[in-house]
Amino acid sequence: MSLWSRAATVSTAAVGGLATYDLLQRQHAILRNYPVVGHLRYVLERFGPELRQYIVIDNDSERPFSRDQRRWIYASAKLENNYFGFGTDNDVEHLEGYPIIKHRTFIGEGPDPDPHVGEHTNVPSVKVMGEARGRAKAFRPRSIVNVSGMSYGSLSRQAITALNRGAAMAHCLHNTGEGGLSPYHREGGDLVFQIGTAYFGCRDSQGRFDIERLKDLVASAPVKAIEVKLSQGAKPGLGGHLPGAKVTPEIAEVRGIPVGEDCISPARHAEFTNTDSMLDWIEMIAAETGLPVGIKSAVGDQLFWQMLVEHMADGQRGVDFVTVDGGEGGTGAAPLVFTDSVALPFRVGFARVYAEFARAGLADKVTFIGAGKLGLPDNAAVAMALGADLLNVAREPMFAVGCIQAQKCHTGGCPTGVATQNEWLARGLDVESKSERVANYVGTLRRDLLKLAGSCGLTHPGLITPDDIELMHGNYSGRPLRDVYGYEAQWRVPTPAQRAAIDELMLGAPDDDPAPPSRDAER
Structure with missing residues (x-):
């Protein structure tokens, strides 16, 4: 018998065996009714996301990040040409809530914005964090764009190392996430230490x-x-469970938990039970460490924010910053209903929180940080116009590190080694090159925000107001952000003194490193 004949006999026997199995098994009706060929359905289901991502879906349909958005991030991280040609392919004729930034023909008072700003330009915060409450270690963040909280254990050591080194290069802050301060957070980047409900590391x-x-x-x-993390956009009001199999000796040491034992993160804090006791606890931490202390929360019931403002009104106690996370945030794995339907979207939630502080005259005493898909210039500009002083970005730096939106974060099988503890997968992530890409991405987002501000005749993104952006209703009408979110006339309108201070700040903003080659010269 020839080799081909043997192969045909084996193949026929294999197909026959598979058909027999399919006919006899009782778990899948499709396979019982359509033996052998029915497996094609499961193959398509298994690889459907990849097929849609690369073949079927157009440039703007894919979620949570479209192909165009990912293209912009990837190109920015690599310092490649991130321009787009032949006009927008967004369906601006029919989209609702589409932001339009209103450029100005003349800039009015103040210095002319620099049209040649590059990726190396630092854009410091307008506010000094902790200054209003007299914290001993109050400071001015050197970057309005910072890396949001992602824990070691959820992300690989290579990914955390690249993020921290990239943050150091970009002179921005790196939030540790609630999983503790690991050795991989000690690569030179300035840190925000996050305290979650399990108090990992402390x-x-x-x-x-x-x-x-x-x-x-x-x-x-x-x-x-x-x-102090109260909740996050991906899973607000929900605790966490780290299986004992994932609690390696290193993770156990970082988090301060027993090796190999399941670890439960409660849904809420045990150190305080209401707003009053929370502020007492925060003031104690600030007094003991000298550091600015703030809270991070998604937005649901408005009563908490009303009570917080009420307790801060007398000036005796308060938070130094408020991080508002939108319900569209996604760096934590969660049940689908929490991902889809719990917590308000960023724009709605942030506007409601800012309004509470503004009505009480406290908005200038708190640094507001926005989070939740704000690592794209248009979303970032809207956040700044609504009152954000700083922007925390997470999934966008993950793209810079190598994420391809495979959406396998919860499985431990991230194919690019970003969200996994599988050393074989993580070994493919080159820390040196990826850290540079993180810095490039952060610098490019700052550059584009400066250019957007300049188109409005402004020298800093923090000067963008709700009157500078309209949300469109297709080609029919548009409404300024101020009207859409009910902002009063005096909110988010910088005074001449504030404008002068910002102009001085930007003229003195240091470029600590030699400028990398600018892409503007290539076009």
């Missing part, structure tokens, strides 16, 4: 918060601020 052997451990920890690293 807990005693019984899992209770330990202020002395916190003081030792923040003294051992370049921690610039402390963020």
Whole structure:
């Protein structure tokens, strides 16, 4: 018998065996009714997302990030040409809520914005974080764009290292996430240490918060601020579960938990039970560490924010910053209903929170940080116009590190080694090149925000107001952000003194490193 005949006999036997199995099994009706060929359905289901991502879906349909958005991030991270030709392919004739930034023909007062700003330009915060409450270690963030909280354990050590080194290159802040301060957060980037409900990294052997451990920890690293996480956009009001199999000796040491044992993160904090006791706890931490202390939360019930403003009204206690996370945030794996239907979208939630502080005359005393898909210039500009002083970005730096939106973060099987503890997968992530891409991305977003501000005749994105952006209703009408979100006339209108201070700040903004080659010269 020839080799081909043997192969045909084996193949026929294999197909026959598979058909017999399909006919006898009882789990899948499709396979019982359509033996052998029915497997094609499961193959298509398995590879459907990849097929749609690369073959079927157009440039603007894909979610959570479209092909055009990812193209812009990838090109920016590589310092490649990130321009687009032949006009927009967005369906601007029919889209609702589409933001349009209104450029100005003349700039009015103040210096002419520099049209040649590049990726190396630092854009510092207008506000000094912690200054209003007299914190001993108040500081002005050097970048309005910063890396949001993503924990070691959720992300690989290679990814965390690349993010931290990239943050150092871009002179921006790197939030540790609630999983503790790992060795991979100590690569030169300034840190915001996040305290979650399990108090990882600052807990005693019984899992209770330990202020002395916190003081030792923040003294051992370049921690610039402390963020108390109340909730996040991906899974607000929901705790977490780290299976014991994932609690390696290294992760156990970083988080302060037993090796190999399941670890539960409660849905809420044990150190305080209401707004009043939360502020007492925050003031204690600020007094003990000297650092600015703030909160991070998605927005749901408005009562919490009303109570917070009420308790801060007398000036005795308060938070130094508020990070508002939109319900569209997505760096934490969660049940589908939480991902889709819990917590308000960023624009609605942030506007409601800002309004509470503005009505009470407290908006200028707090640094507002926006998070939730704000790493794209148009979304970032809207956030600044609504009152954000700083922007926290997470998934966008993940793209810069190598993420391809495979959406396998919750499986441990991230194919690019970003969201996994599988060393074989993570080894493919080259820290040196990816850290440069993180810095390039952050610098490019700052550059584009400066150029957007310049088109409005402004010298800093923090001067963009709700009157500078309209949300369109197709080709029929548009409404300024101020009207859409009910902002009063005096909110988000910089005074002449503030404008002068910002102009001086931008003229003195340092470029700590030699400028990389600018892409503007290529066009």
